[in-house]
Amino acid sequence: MENNDLKVNETSSNGLMEFLTELGKALTASGISVVDITSILEKIAQAYNEKAEILVFPTMLLLKIGEQESAPLNAAIQKPGLLPLNQVSEIYDLIYKAEAGKISPIEGKKCLRKILSEKHKFGPLGILFGYILFSMGIGMLLQPTPEQLVVSGVLGAIVGILLIFSRGRNRFLLILPVVAALIVTSLSIWGVKSGLVTGSVAMLLPALAYFLPGATLTTGMFELAYGEIISGASRVIYGTAILFLILFGVLVGIQITGISQQNFLVTNPLNALGWWAPYLGVFIFAMGMYLFMSIKNKDLPWVILILYIAFFGQQAGNYLVGGVFGAFSGSLLMTISGTIIERLDHKTPSIVSIMPAFWILVPGALGFMSLATLVSQNYFTAITDGIMVAMTIVAISLGLLIGAVITEPLKEMEII
Structure with missing residues (x-):
């Protein structure tokens, strides 16, 4: 020794x-x-x-x-x-x-x-099928209907192919969110105009969820709260810019296909599958992340556990108080649980176990929907939604911050 x-x-x-x-x-x-x-x-x-x-x-x-x-x-x-x-x-x-x-x-x-230098565990096929499941899982959380499930899977497959094509092409990666938003919107509206599907903005979100910068915005707010002004501000600005780029792709798709923005941007969340659909959606999403983000086998059980902790924490907060508190409670519980798992397991880092849960809390999707209402010239609703987006991101960031403070003693402990 x-x-x-x-x-x-x-x-x-x-x-x-x-x-x-x-x-x-x-x-x-x-x-x-x-x-x-x-x-x-x-x-x-x-x-x-x-x-x-x-x-x-x-x-x-x-x-x-x-x-x-x-x-x-x-x-x-x-x-x-x-x-x-x-x-x-x-x-x-x-x-x-x-x-x-x-x-x-x-x-x-x-x-x-x-x-x-290591390659993706599951290769291009894993990325493709993983993103399909990723998209379907988000779809079951946002609007659990058979139509949404099918549309999410088809559009997810198209975006998955784009992601595979973009690997190693850094210049294409810069415009990929715009290209993906344009293609997804155009195909969705074509399906609506052809009478194949009943459309709303919710139909677009699952396939584009990967590009929505919810984690970036939340991390930026977390850094601002910690006093890292330059880093936090740059992340918030970057995340906001990505939202506008995606919105630009959506708007171009709407204009090319010629459908009424007012009609297409109306959302009507339904649950035609049953009360169990969102809970199954979390598991489908987890398996999609396993394939798509190349999660190690030893980390997968903890990732699934944190996803359900964040989901149940958010649902409980929504029921007891409201949406903003739901975002806070989900973030707080996932942060504490992730840190405890890291210290006890000492193999699964908290960043790995909690990162997928950011998509469950969907602050980026909320921001996208608020921008959509702004474009439809419903300014009062857009301002209201924008304030709720900001408060949701602040709530998630505050959950991360308080969770970090609570678990700080654990980080100094050596648990064998």
């Missing part, structure tokens, strides 16, 4: 800057808040008996270790979506080793590069 510790101490100063830099970029690409990234990098530096000064932004990283200081580094630019969650899980396994000083920085850097 002493020889191992000696080996780590001898090599800890070699390559630490490079290791922390590459790790910071990977964590940024994972969509993790700058608050958590800074904490992780500081703990790793302490494990190697080094004092680090770290400044993290969503697109830039600055590090100073001892007398060694890095130049401003461009962090990984946030693209639509996230790293596959199996990679995020393995990155956290590496972080646990580094925080305990059980791996040298040089070996840590090699291990990180190996993790980031």
Whole structure:
């Protein structure tokens, strides 16, 4: 044991800057808040008996270790979506080793590069079928009808094909939300005009849910609450811009096909399948995330558990108080549960278990619907919906913040 510790101490100063830099970029690409990234990098530096000064932004990283200081580094630019969650899980396994000083920085850097070079667990077919299930699950939560289920599956398959085509094509990724929104809207309206389906804006949301920046907006508000003004504001602005890009694609689709916005934008949430449909929808969504986001087998049970905790917490809050409190209670319970699982299991990171639950709380979908009412020139409803969207995002962020404060003692404990 002493020889191992000696080996780590001898090599800890070699390559630490490079290791922390590459790790910071990977964590940024994972969509993790700058608050958590800074904490992780500081703990790793302490494990190697080094004092680090770290400044993290969503697109830039600055590090100073001892007398060694890095130049401003461009962090990984946030693209639509996230790293596959199996990679995020393995990155956290590496972080646990580094925080305990059980791996040298040089070996840590090699291990990180190996993790980031791994391919999607299920390949293109897994992405396609996973997104179909993802879309169908969201559809059963928003409007549980047989028609919505079929439309969600068909449109989800089309968007899944677009996502497969866009892999490795960074320039296309920048316009993918607009292209997807245009195609989904055009096909939906064509189906409405042909009499194949009865249309409303709710029909579009499941297939486009992946692009809706609910997690980005919520993380931005969380960072603002933590005092990270620049990072938080940039995420909120970025998320808002993505919403407008998606809306642009929808509007172009409406104009091309020539249907009345007022008629198409009327929503009429129904539940024609039965009371059980949303609960089954959560499970279908979970299996879609398993395939689509490449979740590791060991993490899947915890992901499903957190999804149901967030869902039941939201439903209970909605019933007892109202929608905003439902968003808060769902966020609070999923944050506390995710942290407890991480400390007890010590294998499933809380970010992996709670990330899918952001789509259950659907703040991005609410924002999209409020923008849709604005375009239909129903300004009073648009302003009311916009305020509710802002309050929903604040409620989810507050749940994350209070959950982090409550579970802070757990993060300092070493549970074996």
